[in-house]
Amino acid sequence: MSATCPQCATPDRSVPVSHALGDTAQPLDEPLRALLSPPPEPPPAGEGLSGAAIALSVLAAVFCLLGVLSLVRNREELAGYDPAYRTGYLMGPFVLPLILLAIAAIVEVVKRNRRPRVSGAGSPEEVARRKQHLLVWQAGWLCRRCRVAYFPEESIRPGFPASPAIPPEQFPFWVMTAAERAFGPDARPVVS
Template sequence: MSAPCPQCAAPDQSVAVSQALADTTRPLAGPTRALLAPPPGPRPAEEGLSGAAISLSVLAAVFGLLGILSLVRNRTDLAGYDPAYRVGYLVGPFVLPLFLLAIAAIVEVVKRSRRPAAPAAASPEEEARRQLHTRVWQAGWLCRRCQVAFFPEASIRPGFPASPAIPVEQFPLWVMTAAERAFGADAPAVAD
């Protein structure tokens, strides 16, 4: 099946968006490819810092603050001392905090490497919305000549009107809007 482009009215350069993305003989440019990509799936769950890493970081902050306060309060004249002693006196209070921060970073890296990021569990409403967006996306067409996307008549659902020529930059927004219009009463309401 081929659908005529609403802009040039020629069906010879029209192809389904999914087919245009899969076509290796005439690949799409990077920005066009990104704009025509299917709706994204569920995102990985955001993971916070582990309790151990937070505890070690707080300890490092406390010891670092104590080190700064000790340097500010003690105005000892270090002129008569060896240069190595003077450096140790100034840097010493910060060795333990840096050591604790390094351990916290190692703990966090080990934790994240042992546990792969699991996708966030989407609510049934969010999953239904994503499926509707995917269904509408699959109905989209691309005219290679005009570089516009469109939805032929009844491609989204029976009786749904054809769309005008859609600039590729607006295609993702049209997918969401067409899903709401086509399946308005059936579309799940999700509070964002």
């Protein structure tokens, strides 16, 4: 498919955006590459800490703070005791917090291992939205002469109008907007 640039009205310097990014003979400069790059992957779903791990960590922090406070208050009372007893007295308040942190780490590892692996990550809605953005991005063209991007008529889907010349800075926004218009709930049906 050959597409005509809406700005200079010639097709000879127009290439699909995906080809322009992969072209080693005429590489794009880095800022333009970043603006024309494909839509990012959605963030992985549920990568935060589990509630149990958070609760155990907070409990460990509280016990650690109480241990520090008890050491600050009662330090001079240990002068006449055996060195082993003093060591136990000084280290004792930190054993329970360490055990709680270890349990929190184990809980978190078990939770992450049980989570089903989803290819592409993200919720099903985010994955579907990214596929739509990728379809629109793949329909984009770049005029090397004018340094503008555009979408030819019916390149996104049948019946979809052509776009005007798009400055590269606005290309990511146009991809998202065109995907909403083409595939969103208010998309007009294709008329045959």
